[in-house]
Amino acid sequence: MFKVIIAVLGLGFFTTLCSAQQVRPAKSAEIYRDLKTLKRMPKVLYLAAHPDDENTGLLSWLINEQNVETGYLSLTRGDGGQNLLGTEQGAALGLIRTHELLEARKLDGAQQFFTRAIDFGFSKNTDDTFKQWDADSITADVVWVIRKFRPDVIICRFPPTAAAGHGQHAASAVVAEKAFKLAADKNAFPGQLKYVNVWQPKRLLWNTFRFGGVNTISENQLKANVGQFDAQLGMGYGELAGLSRSLHKSQGAGTQSVAGVRTEYFSHVLGEPAKATLFDKIPLNWTEKAVNDVDDLIDVLLLSFDYNHPDKSLHGLLMLRKRISELQDAGLKKDKLAAIDKIILSCTGFMGEVVTNQPEAIAGNSYNFRLNVISRSASPVILEQVNWINQTDNLNRRISGDSLVTIERKIQIPADAKITEPYWLENAAKNAATFSVANDTLIGLAENEAALNVSLLLKIGTDKFTVKLPLSF
Incomplete structure (x- = not known):
């Protein structure tokens, strides 16, 4: 009996790094909102x-x-x-x-x-x-x-x-x-x-x-x-x-x-009761967290933000990313690095997807896939490496000028790949009131993260970013 892997993932509007979705840039208004959220604690x-x-x-x-x-x-x-x-x-x-x-x-x-x-x-x-x-x-x-x-x-x-x-x-x-x-x-x-x-x-x-x-x-x-x-x-x-x-x-x-x-x-x-606002006695920004220079850096980015050319903010964003990476608070650093990486990728106008014409896949079989990537930034994005699951290409290829780059590869689905299904339905329910989830770390997630991804290593300025793209129909 064949083991079928359902590879259908909608190509909706998403911007999250290392997620179960294809990568799309956010709209300028959303980038601006994310910048304001980056400032808030x-x-x-x-x-x-x-x-x-x-x-x-x-x-x-x-x-x-x-x-x-x-x-x-x-x-x-x-x-x-x-x-x-x-x-x-x-x-x-x-x-x-x-x-x-x-x-x-x-x-x-x-x-x-x-x-x-x-x-x-x-x-x-x-x-x-x-x-x-x-x-x-x-x-x-x-x-x-x-x-x-x-x-x-x-x-x-x-x-x-x-x-x-x-x-x-x-x-x-x-x-x-x-x-x-x-x-x-x-x-x-x-x-x-x-x-x-x-x-x-x-x-x-x-x-x-x-x-x-x-x-x-x-x-x-x-x-x-x-x-x-x-x-x-x-x-x-x-x-x-x-x-x-x-x-x-x-x-x-x-x-x-x-x-x-x-x-x-x-x-x-x-x-602790709140008397004036929901956030009484909670640090509201970086300054109140005793990280004094980050608020100033974000204020400059907000003041100079160009809705028609968000890539003009890249230099300042990369400087800000370096400062955030120096934080001692591991939890805060992880959260804010994920947020600024999303903003940076959107500001480059980067889009990435890995698609096939085959709506279903069988474990162990090979299928033709297309990697499509594009950047709309005046500053180039370098595609340094592509990990295709079963092979790695070192490319150092420049992506810029709103020019689509397509790379075709045959990818073999791992023989031990699991059937695609919602994680909370993989096992019979514990009872009529509780799902059975074998992997407790999945609890909380709205849906599965993609199990099969092509991993890209990008260089923007001097910083490197890993972006995961799921195999999709």
Whole structure:
């Protein structure tokens, strides 16, 4: 029996280095936003139970107005929801809703995380929910995401009470409180510490709400004004949120794109209370982290940024990259180097893809692939090396002038290549409420990273960058 490797990967708009997607440059407005985010220190993790539980208006504001790195952790993939589009239920519906969330994140800019929890359907309260969910394993998953993402502020959508309206909603708040306390405890889930360090967020908040007849907001709660108009987006954050939420098509979750400023409310749960803003007593920029010169370097880049020629920023970006690489804080250095590498690659106008006309591949067989690369920068990008999985070419080839370079190679799929499938579905579920994931380091990921990649070694200026491109149809 043949072992088939599904090699179909959409060629959408992505800019992430070393990812499971082809590389595309970001738009100039996105590069500019990423530069502003590079200057900011805080991170926010929003947490709830299901796809479409997130407050997209708040996420849009955090990313585009506050310029802070933000993620949404949905405990489940929505496997137990309705499906207005077709007959898929269970794991198949969860896969659909996973990709609906990913499409929403492309609009608002947040990162997306999940746990092993399965949406088993409606539950009345937390007791009912934890008869199904394994509280310890889900708490471990949330602790893992916290330790890996390292948020300063965690915001829950729901309280751990009947006001949440659904047992899984309330349970998400219970798990958040446990994980908040345990993430900094070296004795909690010590096996994780082979890969990540302990981490203590500054505070845990509940994003209160008025849903139907349930009103949990109060004027003495912490407030934030959101929904402002963003000229680079051409809309307000509430309007962007409406577009983002409307991508949950299987749930019929479309909402109006509402213009205008509105108020979000927050109730303190754990950690150090905030009196004025979400980020009270959290370093906001490099200067407040006692790295005094980086803010100045970024300010110069922002002031001189040319939307029509972002490659003019390359010299300053490479200087900034050198400074960041000298940081002693390993976690901060890793995060910010990944961010600036993405910006640099986009500023060169680099595009890379490895494609074949064959939609499926069989382990052990060979197929013809095309490597297409191009750079639109006035400063050349040097393609020094290509690792084709089973052979390496040393090229030192100049890529510039908006001229497409195509290199064809026959690539043999490794004989031991695994069948392509979502990592959380590789094994039979542990039970009706928990997926079985053999490799714990995959937990949190929205989808698989590509197993089969062509690796490029690029030189930009005097710096070298490794870019991984997945084999794609």
